[in-house]
Amino acid sequence: MVSIAEARNKRSSSYEVKGISKISVAGFKSIYDEKSISIYPLTILSGSNSSGKSSIFQPLLMMKQTMEESYDPGDLLIDGPHVRYYSAKEFLSKIGNEVADKFSITIEVDGEKSIRETFKRGKNKPVELVEASFTSKKSNVRLKPGMDEKDLIKKYWFFNDQYESFRKSLNSFILDNKRLSDNGIDTDNLNIGLKILRKRCMLNVVFSVTGAYGKAIISPSVLPIPGFEDLSRVENHILGIIHVPTLRGNPQRVYKTTAVGPQFPGTLDNYVASIINHWKVTNNPALNKLGNWLKTLGLTWKIDAKQINDTQVEILLHRLPKKTSDPEDMVNIADVGFGVSQVLPVLVALLVAKRDQIVYIEQPEIHLHPRAQYKLAEMLVETANRGVKVVIETHSMLLLTGIQTYIAEGKITTDNVKLHWFSRNDDGVTDVISTSFDKRGSFGECPIDFAEIELEADSRYLDASELHPVD
Structure with missing residues (x-):
């Protein structure tokens, strides 16, 4: 599959992809098999009701509300301001008698690196984070809770290099800092090592220094994963999402x-x-x-x-x-x-x-007159042209037609717009067809049926009205 970065580089070598550029989800509600959507400056999610449009964004919103909470809600907050569930059973995929025991979300950043988080229904808590994978040009790392120092150093040589460097710095710190001994800390019996530390819904490798009874002597220091040296930047992209819900x-x-x-x-x-x-x-x-x-x-x-x-x-x-x-x-x-x-x-x-910054808007057209729905396209296009990533979930043919018109008029380039059409097959599993627009504003063979339904309704009305003679 061609990434959003590759596709855009073919069209415009000057375009630089930044921020969240693709989302992939599997095992969540009707999205049984992994499905992906690329995030463009103007991204349109459309399709029939209950086809998976909201579902593909909800795991990301769960991560956002987990990071935002004032207390530590555990591995994943499933009942919050963005998404509300009361049990993992409500969102784990079920096809026939087959029920998924886990789900995953992959977040591509800057069009070139990705973080994959896998969650499972827990025994002692609603949901637990069982694996975090980091993939970039520099490394491919899979972290699991409970991995010890030997596992980390054996699988990933760069952790060993960082570990040795940190030990040397720590030894110098201990020699130069008599206050540790003055405070009753036995510097000869410190436990030094690498471990996995959970930070809300993320996993980090940290350098840990503890004394008696496991008490931390120095705050755990995060060891950077090659390609993800600034992991907080990824977190900020998630926290920066602006969510406008349907209600x-x-x-x-x-x-x-x-x-x-x-x-x-x-x-x-x-x-x-x-x-x-x-x-x-x-x-x-x-x-x-x-x-x-x-x-x-x-x-x-x-x-x-x-x-x-x-x-x-x-x-x-x-x-x-x-x-x-x-x-x-x-x-x-x-x-x-x-x-x-x-x-x-x-x-x-x-x-x-x-x-x-991502602005995720569910049904922007709700409660608007048809003329206003059509004109709303102007605001979406203007914002996308500023470089904001506008993601809309819509059922409005008028809004879609307005966007097509702006493409045809050259007021937004085809590089900046993407349509993802959601449907469900006979087993109830979500299918996603992603398509681009041409310069005329057409979107190819994507099976959008809005206009067809309107024509069908008009035709039925005209047939019925002809049964009644004009007085």
Whole structure:
């Protein structure tokens, strides 16, 4: 399979792939066999209901919510703000009488290296991390909980080199630091070695120094894996995902004051009011852009935020969709149509996101008039052209047609858009067909049936109406 980096290099040698570039999942819900989606600046997930569109992203969201939690929730938090399950049985694949006992997610980064995490239903906990694989041009490492120093050094020579270097540095530290002995630490009987240490849903190789009763003398030091010298960067890509779910809450009279990024733990709808207020007090042009986008969608032409007190923010919208002589005719967001409150997190997410950051939006078109669905394509394309990675899950033919139109008009290149079509076979297993667009905006032989269904519905209506003579 050609990677996203290889495919893009063929088209444009100047394009540099950064951040999460591909996701592969196996053993999760209807995704029994491994399926992959490449992440482009504008990535479209579509297909029938319950075909696996959300499922392919949920393991990544589970990792995100595990890393975000204020306490250590264990190997994987399955019940959180992004994804909610109560038992591993609910998401492990089942085909007929065959039930998977584990699932995996592979995250490709920068188009050239990947981390594969394998989770299994645990005996004493809901889910346990049983293996982490690191693959790059420099190394191929498989880590498992419980691997000891001999296993690590025997399989991977570079750990031995790092180990010896660390021992020498430690010996010098002990000789130069009399405080260890002064504090009653027996420096002649330290336990020094390599071990696997779990950090939430990740595994690391660490250099461990312990004294009596296993007490850590020095904080464990992570040994870098060749090709993954800065593993925290991968974690930051996951933590940096902006998630706009299908259910975005009801409009509120007031919203809680929150931080305004750059990372947004939980779902973005919790931060919208404070972000808008921050744009206002800092004179950020994003606020005017947001107003213009709302006007383009036919919803309003002006939006504002008001800090009620230290803990509450109010969102205000102009009462009319077009500019009037009274710019102060504002109403609370709770007093306008539901569509505004539902699309607002979508638009704010697109504006607040940075280059190479993933914005994952489930059904951006929900509660929007057909004309607004069509025009929403403009905002998605504009954001993708900034280098943000916009991933949308959609059932809207109008939105898709809008994107096709922008491709045909040359407002976004075919290199920057990818369509993944999801379906299920007779056994209920997910199939994914990934296709690119040509310069005319066409997507080849991908079996999208939206237009076919619309024609079928129109034809049936016309046939039925002809049975009734005109009075």
